[in-house]
Amino acid sequence: MKPDLFEAPDYYNLDDLLSDEHKLVRDATRAWVKRDVSPIIEDYAQNAEFPKQIIGGLAEIGAFGPYIPETYGGAGLDQISYGLIMQEIERGDSGIRSTASVQSSLVMYPIWKYGNEAQRKKYLPKLASGEWIGCFGLTEPDHGSNPSGMTTNFKDMGDHYLLNGAKMWISNAPFAQIAIVWAKDETGRIHGLIVERGMEGFTTPETHNKWSLRASATGELIFDNVKIPKENLLPNKSGLGAPLGCLDSARYGIAWGAIGAAMDCYDTALRYSKERMQFGKPIGQFQLQQKKLAEMITEITKAQLLTWRLGVLKNENKATSAQISMAKRNNVDMAITIARNARQMLGGMGITGEYSIMRHAMNLESVITYEGTHDIHLLITGLDITGLNAFK
Ligand SMILES: Cc1cc2nc3c(=O)[nH]c(=O)nc-3n(C[C@H](O)[C@H](O)[C@H](O)COP(=O)(O)OP(=O)(O)OC[C@H]3O[C@@H](n4cnc5c(N)ncnc54)[C@H](O)[C@@H]3O)c2cc1C
Numbered sequence: 001m002k003p004d005l006f007e008a009p010d011y012y013n014l015d016d017l018l019s020d021e022h023k024l025v026r027d028a029t030r031a032w033v034k035r036d037v038s039p040i041i042e043d044y045a046q047n048a049e050f051p052k053q054i055i056g057g058l059a060e061i062g063a064f065g066p067y068i069p070e071t072y073g074g075a076g077l078d079q080i081s082y083g084l085i086m087q088e089i090e091r092g093d094s095g096i097r098s099t100a101s102v103q104s105s106l107v108m109y110p111i112w113k114y115g116n117e118a119q120r121k122k123y124l125p126k127l128a129s130g131e132w133i134g135c136f137g138l139t140e141p142d143h144g145s146n147p148s149g150m151t152t153n154f155k156d157m158g159d160h161y162l163l164n165g166a167k168m169w170i171s172n173a174p175f176a177q178i179a180i181v182w183a184k185d186e187t188g189r190i191h192g193l194i195v196e197r198g199m200e201g202f203t204t205p206e207t208h209n210k211w212s213l214r215a216s217a218t219g220e221l222i223f224d225n226v227k228i229p230k231e232n233l234l235p236n237k238s239g240l241g242a243p244l245g246c247l248d249s250a251r252y253g254i255a256w257g258a259i260g261a262a263m264d265c266y267d268t269a270l271r272y273s274k275e276r277m278q279f280g281k282p283i284g285q286f287q288l289q290q291k292k293l294a295e296m297i298t299e300i301t302k303a304q305l306l307t308w309r310l311g312v313l314k315n316e317n318k319a320t321s322a323q324i325s326m327a328k329r330n331n332v333d334m335a336i337t338i339a340r341n342a343r344q345m346l347g348g349m350g351i352t353g354e355y356s357i358m359r360h361a362m363n364l365e366s367v368i369t370y371e372g373t374h375d376i377h378l379l380i381t382g383l384d385i386t387g388l389n390a391f392k
Pocket of ligand 1: 102135136137139143145146168169170171212213218366370371373374375379390392
């Protein structure tokens, strides 16, 4: 792969809106990605392997629980810093950002928000340091966009719960030490359970042959009469709103992350357009290529402004789920369009692993599908503005 020469576009001087701490956090993450991710990521993606050696580095830059209080091992940062960390990691690779997102927003967040003090103390410091990696089991083979239909369930056996069912498409599953599993009790109410590797009847087979997020491990979670200690139930929130609350936080991170992937594609195409000569001129001198680049920087700038404003609202605890949906949907669509156009600008070279664009394009096919598909987020906006439910 070519050396990482990334220079971040900032067409509207967004840096002026960031605090010194935001810039420090962002620049540290950017430097880490250049040093520890860019040189190795192409090989790991080609080999469909997650680079486990970077887990310590992710913990060091604060990517595991950026906004979790320091008392529990988190970085204690605000939501804009969290977003900037996700942006920079996804600039390197969406699969690596997925691991950090899942750990922070789908595993640490529910333990912090819905767990009790004993659970926070037991799990959060180990997750923040990367000693343990977690995963989040909501999707099932027959229930993706409609998680309320889930069939995974647990029964109260007096001194423990008995868990049965299966989850599918679970990021980090093949090597995670713990899983936050969403399952129905005997009344049909959804609860979160902390399931630990090693519990009898719990297996995590890996999902192979993905063309997308190849540097992220994906798997199933199978529960065959798994005995769960009663203290592993998250006591402080139940119902579908509990997993959806986690998804709000993760989708917010994805909105930032997608900007990172788009920036990398744009920056690569811009540089290539000035170097690649055809018909005796750099291809960047042709109007058709300039149109692509001009539209890319316009869309990136709009997404940056949208997402920064969402970060301000999030810091003030005012961001709604529907606002987060809009940003996730807009930014991932923006990034995938930029990746496709940037790939074309590199001609044949665009399909090779010499450049990051094709990997971003393939990764974004998962990002546009997981944590609510493109269509589902549109329906969320539709419901929000009309008050009319078009889901069913
Ligand atoms: C690489 C990867 C990693 C993932 N990681 C995780 C994870 O860590 N944890 C987890 O729980 N899940 C994870 N997922 C699952 C992901 O969230 C689901 O794939 C997603 O929610 C869509 O569900 P589905 O694949 O079952 O598609 P379906 O729900 O079957 O949807 C199929 C199509 O129908 C459309 N559709 C569905 N309902 C409607 C409707 N009412 N109106 C109009 N159109 C509709 C959808 O938009 C989509 O286009 C991951 C997925 C991938 C690909």
